[in-house]
Amino acid sequence: MSAMLDTMIPGDADFPAASAIGLHDALTTHDRFAAPYAAITALLPDGFDALSAKDKEAALTDLERQSPAEFNALTVGAYSLYYTHPQVAAVIEALTGHTARPPQPAGHPLEPFDPAMVAVPAARGPLYRPTPEAKDV
Amino acid sequence: MTDIVIVGAGASGGAAAWRLARAGFKVTCLEQGGWVAPDATPSLRPDWEIARQTTHHPNPNVRAAPQDYPVDDTDAAIKPFLYNAVGGSTILWGAHFPRFRPSDFRTKTLDGVGDDWPISYEDLAPYYAENDRMMGVSGLSGDPGNPPREARQMPPVPPGKAGVRMAQAFDRLGWHWWPADVAINTQPYGEGRGACNNCGPCDLGCPHGARSATDVSYWPQAIAAGVRLITGARVFDVETDAQGRATGVAWYDHTGTVQRTKAAVVALASNGLGTARLMLLSTSKRFPNGLANDTDLVGRRLMHHPTGMVTGRFTEAMDGWAGPFAVSILSQEFYETDPTHDFVRGYQMQLIRSDGPVGTAVGGYLPRVPWGAGHHARFREVFGHSASLTVTTEDLPRLENRVTLSDHLTDSNGIPAPKMTYSLDDNTKRMIQHGIKSATRAFAEAGAADITAQSLVADAGFHLLGTACMGADPGSSVTDSNSRAHTVPNLLILDGSVFTTAAALNPTSTIQALALRAADALIRDRAEMQVAS
Ligand SMILES: Cc1cc2nc3c(=O)[nH]c(=O)nc-3n(C[C@H](O)[C@H](O)[C@H](O)COP(=O)(O)OP(=O)(O)OC[C@H]3O[C@@H](n4cnc5c(N)ncnc54)[C@H](O)[C@@H]3O)c2cc1C
Numbered sequence: 001m002s003a004m005l006d007t008m009i010p011g012d013a014d015f016p017a018a019s020a021i022g023l024h025d026a027l028t029t030h031d032r033f034a035a036p037y038a039a040i041t042a043l044l045p046d047g048f049d050a051l052s053a054k055d056k057e058a059a060l061t062d063l064e065r066q067s068p069a070e071f072n073a074l075t076v077g078a079y080s081l082y083y084t085h086p087q088v089a090a091v092i093e094a095l096t097g098h099t100a101r102p103p104q105p106a107g108h109p110l111e112p113f114d115p116a117m118v119a120v121p122a123a124r125g126p127l128y129r130p131t132p133e134a135k136d137v
Numbered sequence: 138m139t140d141i142v143i144v145g146a147g148a149s150g151g152a153a154a155w156r157l158a159r160a161g162f163k164v165t166c167l168e169q170g171g172w173v174a175p176d177a178t179p180s181l182r183p184d185w186e187i188a189r190q191t192t193h194h195p196n197p198n199v200r201a202a203p204q205d206y207p208v209d210d211t212d213a214a215i216k217p218f219l220y221n222a223v224g225g226s227t228i229l230w231g232a233h234f235p236r237f238r239p240s241d242f243r244t245k246t247l248d249g250v251g252d253d254w255p256i257s258y259e260d261l262a263p264y265y266a267e268n269d270r271m272m273g274v275s276g277l278s279g280d281p282g283n284p285p286r287e288a289r290q291m292p293p294v295p296p297g298k299a300g301v302r303m304a305q306a307f308d309r310l311g312w313h314w315w316p317a318d319v320a321i322n323t324q325p326y327g328e329g330r331g332a333c334n335n336c337g338p339c340d341l342g343c344p345h346g347a348r349s350a351t352d353v354s355y356w357p358q359a360i361a362a363g364v365r366l367i368t369g370a371r372v373f374d375v376e377t378d379a380q381g382r383a384t385g386v387a388w389y390d391h392t393g394t395v396q397r398t399k400a401a402v403v404a405l406a407s408n409g410l411g412t413a414r415l416m417l418l419s420t421s422k423r424f425p426n427g428l429a430n431d432t433d434l435v436g437r438r439l440m441h442h443p444t445g446m447v448t449g450r451f452t453e454a455m456d457g458w459a460g461p462f463a464v465s466i467l468s469q470e471f472y473e474t475d476p477t478h479d480f481v482r483g484y485q486m487q488l489i490r491s492d493g494p495v496g497t498a499v500g501g502y503l504p505r506v507p508w509g510a511g512h513h514a515r516f517r518e519v520f521g522h523s524a525s526l527t528v529t530t531e532d533l534p535r536l537e538n539r540v541t542l543s544d545h546l547t548d549s550n551g552i553p554a555p556k557m558t559y560s561l562d563d564n565t566k567r568m569i570q571h572g573i574k575s576a577t578r579a580f581a582e583a584g585a586a587d588i589t590a591q592s593l594v595a596d597a598g599f600h601l602l603g604t605a606c607m608g609a610d611p612g613s614s615v616t617d618s619n620s621r622a623h624t625v626p627n628l629l630i631l632d633g634s635v636f637t638t639a640a641a642l643n644p645t646s647t648i649q650a651l652a653l654r655a656a657d658a659l660i661r662d663r664a665e666m667q668v669a670s
Contacts, residue, residue: 008508015513032191057509075508076499080187083494089183092494096521098458103493104180104344107334108459110295112323113316115277117301120308124281127313129240129247129473133257 003049004041007056008075009082014091018082026081033077039070139165139365141629141659142386142400144372144415146170147225148645149631149652150406151351151359152268156656158362165398166359167370167388170204170222173352178342185341186495193341195220195229195599204369208410209543209556210598215441217557218599219408223368224352226408226599229340231463232320232348233487233643234274236265236650238283240473241640244533248474248481250564251533251638255609255618256654258284264650264657271358272349272649273326276318282469291323295335299455299524300465303488306583312470317487319464320349320646328357335460337493348461370396373552374419375403375628381423382669383628389550401668402659404629406652409439409601412634413540414555416605429605429622434615436541438534438603440639443561444594445528445569447576448502449585454521457491465490468526471575472641480567482531484641486576489525497521503589526579527594528572530565531641540604561593569593600644605634619662620655626667629655 002019005027011017018024027037043066045059064071082088089100099108141157143150146168158164179188190199195218197205208217220228239258244251266287276289293316296304307314321333330353331345339348346353360366369391376384376397385399405412413436419428427435465488472483491502498506498516502525506515538559546554561569573590580588608614611623620635622628631652633644640647659666 009512010510012513015516053510060508075505076190078508079498079506080190080495083498084184084187086183089494092520095517096454097456098494098521102181102183102185103336103338104178104334107336108456110297110335110459112295113277113293115292117296117304118277118279118315121281121314122279124313126284127282127469127473128238128284131239131243131257132246133239133259 003056004044004060005078007053007060008078014095016087018078021082021085021087023078023082027077030077030081033073033081036070036073036077040067040074043067138399138401139163140400141402141404142167142398143404143406143631144386145225145406145408145411145632146223146356146366147406147408148227148351149648150225151355152271152649153404153406153631153652153656154364155355155359155362156653157659158359158364160660164364165400166364166366167372167386167398168223168366168368169371171368172223173228173342175342175344175346175353178344180336180338180341181344185338186493188341189338189496193229195340196596197221203549206548206552207546207554209546209554213557213559214561214593214595215443215559215598216595217410217601218596219410219601223356223366224350227350227645228342228352230350230599230645231339232461233464234272234318234320234646235642236283237640237642237647238472241638244482244638250481252608254637255607261647261650261654262286264653265646267653268646268649272320272354273322273330274318275321275323277316280315282313282315282472289318290326293317294319294321294323294333294464295460296465297455297457297460297490299457299490300488302583303524303579304466306579307468310579310582312468312579314466314468317464317467319461321461321464322347322349327354333461337458337460337462337490339461339463371550371552372415373550375415375428377421377423377428377625378669379423381625382667383625384669393550402627402629402666404631406631409604409633410540410555410557412630412632413604414542417542418553429615429625429628431624432612432615434606436604437536437539438606439538439540439557439559440532440534440603440636441559441598442529442600442639442641443532443565443569444530444597445573446502446525446591446594447528447573447580448523448525448589449580449583450503450519450523450587451584452522452586455491455524456521457524458493458521460490462490471572478571480564480571482533482568482641484528484530484568484572486526486528486572486579489527491521491523494520526576528569528576529641530568530572532565532639533562534603534606534638535562600633600639602633602636602639602644605630606637607635608637619658620651627669629659631655
C-alpha cells in the first residue's frame with residue numbers, strides 16, 4: 001500500500017515520502033479517511049507494487065478516472081494527514097517560515113496598517129451615487 | 138408569559154435581545170444550538186485544517202452536528218453555509234463589516250430593477266453606528282466610496298504583503314480601494330476581548346475574542362440586562378389566535394419534549410433560511426400557506442451574493458497564511474451601475490489571504506496540487522505565494538429563487554428541513570464575468586506570475602437574504618419598514634429575511650442595524666402594540 005501512497009507523495013530532497021511518515025497507518029486508523037483508502041486500495045491492479053514508477057502513475061491515473069469520488073476522498077485524506085504531520089510541518093517551517101505549530105495561541109507577526117497607504121484613493125472625490133434623500137449623516 | 142420571545146441567538150437575535158432587555162422588556166430567547174467555548178477552537182490544535190473540512194465545516198450537511206438541521210440543496214447552485222449556536226453564523230464568519238451604500242436602498246428608482254426599500258441609508262445610519270460600537274469595528278475614515286461617518290473604534294487590520302502589492306496595483310489602475318471595515322479587534326476592545334494576533338483561520342473561532350461574534354459581543358451584555366437565553370431549544374411552530382395574532386411558540390427541548398412559551402410579541406431571528414422554514418411550518422386556519430404568507434412571498438426572493446474568485450500566484454512569498462484570512466483591503470470601483478456595462482448594479486472585490494498547508498494542497502483558491510512526481514515542486518510554488526480577489530455581486534430578487542419545505546429531509550426532531558431552489562440570472566453571470574476580467578487585470582498589474590479564475594464559487598451561500606421581504610405595500614412584501622409582519626402585527630422578523638434587495642456586500646452590519654431599529658420601533662410603539670388577548 002505504501003507504494004501507492006509513495007507514488008502520490010514521493011518525497012524529495014526536503015519533503016519525506018508518504019511511507020517515511022507512516023501515512024499508511026494514519027489513513028488506516030482514521031475514522032473518516034479509512035473507508036476511501038480501503039476502497040481505492042481494493043481497486044489496485046494485481047502486481048501494482050512491482051510496476052515501474054511511470055506505470056504506477058498511469059495505473060493511479062486510470063483509477064482516478066474510474067472512481068473519482070473515492071479517489072478524491074482518498075487524496076483529501078492523504079494530503080490532510082501528510083501536511084499535518086510534525087515532520088512535514090517542520091520542513092515547511094524551514095522552507096517558508098510558516099511555523100510548525102497550530103495558529104493559536106501565538107498567532108503570527110504582521111506589520112500594522114500604514115495610513116499613508118491610502119494617499120491616492122483618499123484624494124478622490126465621493127464615488128457613491130447620490131439618492132433622493134442624500135445628506136451628510 | 139414573556140414580553141417577547143426571540144427565536145435564534147445569532148447576529149440579529151443577540152442585538153435585538155440586548156436592546157429590548159435594556160429598555161425593560163422581559164425577553165426570552167430560544168436557540169437550538171449551545172454555547173461554543175472559545176478555548177475549544179481547533180486553531181489551538183495541529184489538526185485545525187482537518188476540522189475545517191469536518192466538525193467546523195460551514196455547510197450543515199457536511200458538518201451534520203446534532204444541533205444542525207439538514208438543507209435540501211439539490212436544486213441550488215449555491216450551497217448553504219451557516220452555524221447553529223449562541224452567536225449563530227458569526228461563530229464561523231469572516232467578520233467583513235461593510236455598510237450598504239445609499240444607492241443600495243433605491244435600486245428601483247435609480248436603475249429600474251429590484252425594489253426600493255421602505256427605508257433609506259439615512260434612516261439606518263444611527264443604528265449602524267450603535268451596532269459598530271457594540272461589535273467593535275476596525276477600519277479607516279475617509280473612504281470616498283461611502284458617506285462620511287463616525288470614526289471606527291480601531292485602526293485597520295494589517296494588509297500583509299499581498300495587500301500592499303494589490304493596493305499599489307489599484308492605485309496605478311486608478312481604481313478605488315480601501316482597507317476593509319471588519320468586526321475584528323486590532324486593539325483590545327469590549328468586555329474581556331483582546332486584540333487579533335493574525336493567526337489566520339477566524340472561521341475556527343477566536344480564543345482571544347478578538348473576532349467579534351455575538352456570543353462575545355452582544356450576548357454577555359444581553360444576559361447581564363436580564364435576557365433569559367434557553368439553549369437546546371428547537372422551535373417548530375409559531376402559534377396564533379383566531380385573529381392571526383401570534384401567541385407564542387412551540388419547541389422541543391434537548392430531551393425531545395415539547396414545550397410552549399407564551400409571549401406578547403414573537404420575533405424570528407433564525408436567518409434567511411431558518412426563518413422562512415419556520416414561517417412555512419407555522420400553518421393555521423388563518424394562514425394555511427404559512428405564517429404571514431398571504432402574498433405567497435414567504436420563502437421567495439432568496440438572494441445570496443454570487444461570487445466569482447480570481448487568484449494570483451506570485452513568485453515572491455506573500456506569507457498569506459498570516460492575518461485574518463477573509464479580510465484585508467477591498468475595491469468598490471465597479472460597485473455602482475455604469476451604462477457602459479452589459480449589466481445593471483455592480484460588485485465589489487475583496488482581497489483574501491491564502492490557505493495553510495492542507496488547504497493549499499487540497500485546493501480551494503487554487504486548483505488542487507496534483508499528486509505524483511511534480512507534487513512537491515508545485516506545493517513550493519503555491520504555498521503562501523497567492524492571494525485571491527472575490528467578485529461579490531449584487532443578486533437581484535427573483536420569485537423562483539426560494540426556500541420551501543423539503544418533502545423528504547427532516548432534522549433530528551422530525552421537523553421538515555428547508556429546501557433551497559436557486560439559480561443565477563444572466564445579469565449576475567455577466568457581472569461575474571466582468572468582475573473576473575477586472576480582478577485578472579488587477580493581478581496582472583500587481584505582477585502575478587499566473588492567474589486562475591473560478592466563475593462561480595458554489596460553496597459561498599453564507600448570505601441568506603430576502604425570504605420575508607420588507608416593503609411599504611402589504612400586497613408585495615411581508616413586513617413593514619419596522620420589520621413587523623403586515624398581517625401579524627405582533628410578529629417581528631429580525632434577520633436578513635427582510636432584505637428588499639441584497640446590495641453587493643456582506644450583510645451582517647445591515648442585518649444587525651435593522652434588528653436594532655426594529656427593537657427601537659417596538660419600544661416606541663409598545664403601548665399601542667396589538668397583542669393576542
Ligand atoms: C463561513 C461564514 C462566513 C461569513 N462571513 C461573513 C462576513 O465576513 N461578513 C458578513 O457580513 N457576514 C458573514 N457571514 C454571514 C453572517 O454570519 C450572517 O449574515 C449572520 O450571522 C446572520 O445573522 P442572523 O441573526 O440572521 O442568523 P444566524 O447568525 O445564522 O443565527 C440564526 C440562529 O437561529 C437559530 N435557529 C434557527 N432555526 C431555529 C429554530 N427553529 N429554533 C431555534 N433556533 C433556531 C440557529 O441555530 C442560529 O444560531 C458568514 C457566514 C458564514 C457561515
